[in-house]
Amino acid sequence: MLDHPSTVPANSDSARDRAALIHPMTDLQRHDREGPLLITRGDGVHVIDEDGKSYIEGVSGLWSVSLGFGQTRLAAVAHRQMLELPSYHLFRHKSHPNAIRLAERLLAMAPVPMSKVFFANSGSEANDTAIKLAWYYNNALGRPEKKKIIGRIGGYHGITVASGSLTGLARNHADFDLPLPRFLHTDCPSHWKYGLPGESEAAFAARLAANLEALILTEGPETIAAFFAEPVIGSGGVIVPPAGYFDLIQPILRKYDILFVVDEVICGFGRLGEMFGGEVYGLKPDMIAMAKGLSSGYLPISALMMNEAIWEACYAQSGKLGVFGHGFTYSGHPVAAAVALETLDLYEEYAILDHVRGLAPLLQAGVQRFADHPLVGEARGIGFLGAWELVADKAAKTPFAPPGHVGLLVERHCQERGVILRALGDVLSTAPPLVSTAADIERIIDVVGEALDATLEDLSGSAHKV
Structure with missing residues (x-):
């Protein structure tokens, strides 16, 4: 499911993107095969793709969209x-x-x-x-x-x-x-x-x-x-x-x-x-x-x-x-x-500092929820930052080979479920917009759990290619 060839119509914006743009921090050959997730608009903590599917932007874009999308002021x-x-x-x-x-x-x-x-x-x-x-x-x-x-x-x-x-x-x-x-x-x-x-x-x-x-x-x-x-x-x-x-x-x-x-x-x-x-x-x-x-x-x-x-x-x-x-x-x-x-x-x-201080314990408790997951070597974070270090062997802290392979699997399972997170090699990271609600944070954490379980199942079978 995660290794399918691109089916993007040749005349779509996604297809034109492949011919026109060089994308930063991207596997250029994979991108040429698969094309991008084309985001067309944003609303609050969500972004919406060209097909109308909504995602929680769980890394604030690139750690930056603190106030969420669509701030009219x-x-x-x-x-x-x-x-x-x-x-x-x-x-x-x-x-x-x-x-x-x-x-x-x-x-x-x-x-x-x-x-x-x-x-x-x-x-x-x-x-x-x-x-x-x-x-x-x-x-x-x-x-x-x-x-x-x-x-x-x-x-x-x-x-x-x-x-x-x-x-x-x-x-x-x-x-x-x-x-x-x-x-x-x-x-x-x-x-x-x-x-x-x-x-x-x-x-x-x-x-x-x-x-x-x-x-x-x-x-x-x-x-x-x-x-x-x-x-x-x-x-x-x-x-x-x-x-x-x-x-x-x-x-x-x-x-x-x-x-x-x-x-x-x-x-x-x-x-x-x-x-x-x-x-x-x-x-x-x-x-x-x-x-x-x-x-x-x-x-x-x-x-x-x-x-x-x-x-x-x-x-x-x-x-x-x-x-x-x-x-x-x-x-x-x-x-x-x-x-x-x-x-x-x-x-x-918005009293943003008070808001972050109030909800940070919820996010950090969510991060720690998966500290004992078989794929997680360390769960860590502070404030509105969180991460899960993915390992092949928890006791020995053995990393996966090749590097980044499993991180991408988890990232894509999150994306399929409507949450965009970022794999930094084999570290899955989250940095929600600072205006996120408790419900937003709980949804991010729930999806991470589902994605970790789905990835563990992938690795146990034959459907582990990315």
């Missing part, structure tokens, strides 16, 4: 702004009110004191900018050798040449000649996967901190510019850090004068029950990258906040060089900024 503010000032830029001493207002609003919301905001169009660009600023900052301070960037194995920070090098996922490096020089990766903070037999979370966290310090000392602290981390790793498999991990990491960064960049692209704007995910873990970053939930995914916009020390260095260096030579045509685009401002208003009016 976001559409209305975009329409008004399109009529008033549909496009403008921030280059060469030009500006516009929406970018200024949004920057001021974000600084007022910052979890730690921040000085300035730089706007871009995606999380990749925000993190790319943070990398460049770490280099620019150290050049301004007369430290041209302090340029190496440390990410984590399993971390995801984007897909540009620089942010893709920072990302710690082999699937995003293979045959793209990444990572570039200057990019290093330290341990993935998955206690379940990488903890030693009998090693407590506290001991695991201490070992990872010691490994980070050893890496810094081996490379030379005078060569390390910045360390990047997501509060909870998202696309790398929804990895929740072990207790005390960041409490041990942050003093090491301060000790060696290494900038700390927190990637809030997935965790920001309420996903973990606080406005910024770093607040859950007491993070004190020098820069904060954000995107996705900033506009509820309605328009492309991202932002990078920086502290006063980084700003002062940029300011001084710009005076020396005569220009701050970085920017994008659509940085702080007036329509995107207007939608972002309205999105922030809606978070407040």
Whole structure:
């Protein structure tokens, strides 16, 4: 049933899609054989395909559509702004009110004191900018050798040449000649996967901190510019850090004068029950990258906040060089900024943090419902994030071969039942829209259970091809 050839009519939009588009993060040959699930509209937490079938969007699109689909106020503010000032830029001493207002609003919301905001169009660009600023900052301070960037194995920070090098996922490096020089990766903070037999979370966290310090000392602290981390790793498999991990990491960064960049692209704007995910873990970053939930995914916009020390260095260096030579045509685009401002208003009016805190226990209890399922090695999550790590052998934590095969099976069984979830290799993930109801969450969890059972049956028989 899951390995059928495509029967899409040759003149349909789905068929034309195969000839016209390259789809990101997609098996291009499989896509050519099967075609896409063609989504034509959205309503609340649901999306509807070309045949009229409705699905709960259980990953908020790509972790981004926090307020659900069909928010008429976001559409209305975009329409008004399109009529008033549909496009403008921030280059060469030009500006516009929406970018200024949004920057001021974000600084007022910052979890730690921040000085300035730089706007871009995606999380990749925000993190790319943070990398460049770490280099620019150290050049301004007369430290041209302090340029190496440390990410984590399993971390995801984007897909540009620089942010893709920072990302710690082999699937995003293979045959793209990444990572570039200057990019290093330290341990993935998955206690379940990488903890030693009998090693407590506290001991695991201490070992990872010691490994980070050893890496810094081996490379030379005078060569390390910045360390990047997501509060909870998202696309790398929804990895929740072990207790005390960041409490041990942050003093090491301060000790060696290494900038700390927190990637809030997935965790920001309420996903973990606080406005910024770093607040859950007491993070004190020098820069904060954000995107996705900033506009509820309605328009492309991202932002990078920086502290006063980084700003002062940029300011001084710009005076020396005569220009701050970085920017994008659509940085702080007036329509995107207007939608972002309205999105922030809606978070407040909907009391979205209270809503997430109220329903997160229901979601997390649902995630844990399948902790003992034969296919689940670990069930984990926090806030409105959840995941199930799929394994061939629970006791030995043996992964499936080939990787990703079983994850796709479960994902497709969910989709057949009207719930869209995302398999990250063999980790099934959920990140429901923040406006989801208890009934929505219960439906997602029920479908996951059905899909796991159906996949187990597939694997027990002969119908396991994807």
